Amino acid sequence: MADTRIENLVTSGTFSLDGGTWDVDNNVWIVGDDNEVVVIDAAHDADAIARAVGDRRLVAIVCTHAHNDHIDAAPALADLTGAPVLLHPEDLPLWRQTHPDRLPDGELADGQVLTVAGTGLTVLHTPGHAPGAVCVHAPDLDTVFTGDTLFAGGPGATGRSFSHFPTIIDSIRKKLLTLPPGTVVRTGHGDASTIGTEAPHLQEWIDRGH
Template sequence: MITNLVTSGTFSLDGGTWDVDNNVWIVGDATEVIVIDAAHDAEAIAEIVGDRNLKAIVSTHGHDDHIDAAPALAALTGAPILLHPADLPLWEMTHPGTKPDGTLADGDVLTVAGVELLVLHTPGHAPGAVCLHAPELGTVFSGDTLFQGGPGATGRSFSDFPTIITSIESRLLTLPADTVVRTGHGSTTTVGAESPHLPEWLDRGH
């Protein structure tokens, strides 16, 4: 039901460029899937999708390493690209003169292979950052909002550390403790493993 592909490329913002490995998540069954964060390598992602119906390419936020392969994957598959509208300025920095095919809003429900994924708007890492909660799968796809070890980096333009802490506390740490957090980079974690560290993150923001 959930496949993880790690792709490699770069992330650029505020005049800097860094090498990064990204988690691409493919959710679905033998018939249909969605892709969460089309990073770096459209052909590799399309190969895993195969002949299944790709219902949507969901972008958890608009940083270039999470959206750089989205238009090429859309061209290969015909799937629509979805992004929260607050991240359109970031999208346009990477893909000027274009727009995603649709928007994401807090409370939206995406359905694939009979499984519902609830869109949670979790601003902070980026204004339009979202997570996708799939209760039936016991998981949340956190993008760069929450990692193993803490919040996503926010020391760049478009980011806000106090806001990301509020998002994590109110939207993610309220989920069941055994919820698996599938991150945009690195290893998975759980809500229960991360929640005890909230006081440290709050202190960091003061």
């Protein structure tokens, strides 16, 4: 566990939903040691992610949610590495918009613990940005990987299909702001933050968002 580390790869591509398309940069997170890793959000470039993994065993490809910019490279990365793609089942309708002919290999569930390099990664179901959105808490690393649920400065967007503002606020309040204040928030896009930095602003987000 002492050798477990977090690596960040930024990949670029597009996000498409509800008839619109936007250029985006995504954070791909690689968690593990010199022998085995997990990838959180296989975005845009399977070859680049596979190069970053190198000759280490890829235990799983964890999808924080199924918007296309977070899963577009997941099947290709699975083909390259043999690793299973894991997704919360409530995001299957979104997944099928991008990959109609290929299902994920396994499901994520609230409270499930994935283990890599002796480190436990706890799945937190945090719907709102998407119905099957999850965050991944690594208490031994003082980190939570929040996908697009919580960013530096507030909640993820809820203005498009399959999203709901009161639900994301509820998820953040109950599942994320209860984590230790020093927990580093590693996001799906942009800069990191901490729970302690974000927690005092919950009411501001509520006032701004409804």
